[in-house]
Amino acid sequence: MNRFVALIVGLSVFAGGCGADSSPTAPSQGTRTTSTFTVPLSPANEVPAIVNADASASGTATIALTVTKDDAGNITSATADVQMNVTGFPAGTVVTDAHIHNGAAGSNAGIFVNTGLASGELAITNGSGSLTKTGINVPSDRAAAILGNPAGHYFNIHTVLNPAGAIRGQLSGGAATLDPGTPVPY
Numbered sequence: 001m002n003r004f005v006a007l008i009v010g011l012s013v014f015a016g017g018c019g020a021d022s023s024p025t026a027p028s029q030g031t032r033t034t035s036t037f038t039v040p041l042s043p044a045n046e047v048p049a050i051v052n053a054d055a056s057a058s059g060t061a062t063i064a065l066t067v068t069k070d071d072a073g074n075i076t077s078a079t080a081d082v083q084m085n086v087t088g089f090p091a092g093t094v095v096t097d098a099h100i101h102n103g104a105a106g107s108n109a110g111i112f113v114n115t116g117l118a119s120g121e122l123a124i125t126n127g128s129g130s131l132t133k134t135g136i137n138v139p140s141d142r143a144a145a146i147l148g149n150p151a152g153h154y155f156n157i158h159t160v161l162n163p164a165g166a167i168r169g170q171l172s173g174g175a176a177t178l179d180p181g182t183p184v185p186y
Helices: 002-018 140-148
Strands: 029-041 058-069 075-087 095-101 111-114 129-137 154-159 167-170 176-178
Touching: 029 154, 058 140, 058 154, 058 167, 075 095, 075 140, 075 154, 111 140
Parallel strands: none
Antiparallel strands: 029 058, 029 167, 029 176, 058 075, 075 129, 095 111, 095 154, 154 167
């Protein structure tokens, strides 16, 4: 009888070890990194250079481009946060737009990433103003292009007086930092 009980217990342990794993499989985890570009803005950088009343303006745009990559290193999503600070504009200046363009220094190019800034949203009080736009959707291929060649892209701010752009600067740098916290499931 003892041998029979031992056999049953042994088979039970063996069968339990061979059973299907009922624990859920963890999803693959991506990585999220943020690259920050600080862009000095000047009317002299516009093409052609600004020589009218906006010529005394200047500013800075800080662009934080956050990308999520899959295990193969492909960008699966991207967003940008943009902090704009401007000064030296004439009183009553109306800012109409702000964009990232895909163009090298000295050339003009079409809009690459639209900040979604509405006309008048960046209020210019006494010639100065600041505004942050967050969560701007950036298509994955465009995020990859910016990260691959920051200097091939520029940021500019448009005004009523200069609808093609009043102050501009090329992106540069942008060393990526791994965002802390929970890995990103996808």
